[in-house]
Amino acid sequence: MSEAYLQQLQQQVVKLEQRLAESFAQVIDLLGMLVSTAERFYEGSHCRFVSQKASEVARRMGCSEVEVFEIQVAGLLHDIGKIGYPEPLLQKFPSEMAVEERQLYEHHPELGWHILRKHSALQEVAELVLQHHERLDGTGFPRRLREGQIQLGAAIIAVVDAFHNALYRRRRDRRLMHATTSEPPEIAQQRYLAALHHLEEKAGTFYHPRVVRVFVELVEEERRQLGQKILLTVPVNQLQPGMVLAESYYTSYGLLVIAQGELVTAEMVPSLVRFAEMGEIPRKLVVWK
Template sequence: NAYETSKVTFNEKEHYRYLNFLKQGIQICAPDVMQDNRLIELYDTYLKDEEIKAVIDTPIFVEDKLWGVLKCEYKQKHDIDRQDEWFNHILAFYIANLMESARTIEANEEVKKYLKKLEENFDEVISLLSRIVEERDPYTAGHQRKVALIASAIARELGLSEDEQRKLYIAGMLHDIGKLYVPPEILTKPSRLTPIEFEIVKVHPDKGYETLITLESLKEIAEIVRQHHERLDGSGYPKGLKNNQIIKEARILAVADVAEAMLARRPYRPPIPIEEVLKYLDENKGKLFDPEVVEACKKVFSLGMLPQS
């Protein structure tokens, strides 16, 4: 129940291979550092002296550049599960977001005030992360990040402000957090869900909202998360909202979520070709999806602005 923090410095010459993995956005999860070739450069210069047996190293990107690495280290071998991965992904993302925000503030006095506010909110964030860790997360972080990238790219194409783009990215990263309340045997089922199972899954937007609304800094995100499965014709859930009852950000996130889900491999089907995905979105614009958002999404994909797998 206690955390020990420290600062470690790496350099390009001694740790080139290790840093190269991080620059590619790869989270290094090593239950046993002796068995992971990605950590060879670190063993003699650092891990052995510190008696580190297992690590989770998560890259932190600021303005698309590797800014640092969030290191979670264990003094004994450790079975790393998805809860561990999720916790570190979210915390690294939060740190990066704080750094990017802080860099936009020029006056020293404003920086001090802003950092003080961040410190006051940090306990709230830790509470959120603790709740995530307490639950079993059977869903991979890959889907969240790709949806976040697509949603923010659509927002940029629509000419929304950087703040709105950032908001969509955060919403994308957290949009399925409510699935922590869905039994893992349903989420990992290798075949299509039964009607009863699907009704259980449909609670996740409300559960996500309930989780996020408790945090002052995430209240706007909470409403986007709650509405991301709503559809223009009222056929969505959880409330069956229609047209302009659905906030713009949720309409963007809905298209990003559907596009990524169709493009991804599922246990019961292979990935759907991009042409078919765009055709589906096109056929349902004005019915299920915001036409303007669909057109922006098509442009994003046509320009090759796809998230890296």
């Protein structure tokens, strides 16, 4: 076999690997969009928030690149088992659910596991999704696992998930979902502190204490950085990578386009421009720069 032929073959393999990796990333992305249809009652994008923060916590805790990636994907898809659940159930907090509703709700990690296991590359991700509602003291679900039986990735997702649930409560009044005005800063501040307090109070019983510590450091750091930015109204086509959305924007039928707190990336801009041209979001967005 000639040297040139070998090189050509290697280049083809590299191209094929790149195409496979791209296609895998696209599958994850479209699954993430499907999951977001089951979370329209949240303010902001729950699954994107959990994915982004959980992977950052994992990185700070010294997880390997592969583990960080798995946690990122599991964070995005952790509630995939809720797809198809009735809307009234999705709008309730677990404490407000009737016994049968609660049983169905507690089944979602297992349903998610069942779906994700179908893909050979998502076996680990499926395990993390299965365990994302387990608690250190054995009061979680579905398997009532205890400390030592729960994987670190699942413990990380559990902390970020609980924080976001406490911070951004599901909106019950659907009309409110279309409102783009921010709440007064002191109310947002109270909710933020209450969410942090919940984590710190339950560290060691529900949540992994070291994960709570790293997560609190992360969000406090981000809050300080945000405090140094200025608020601007920017035409969609002039959005720049690094800007942070100051409000959430939804389509006329209530699907989240982009959430408050999300970082603008170069790839996002063309689709935001299209949404604005279709009249689904305003032509100018409020951002921090």
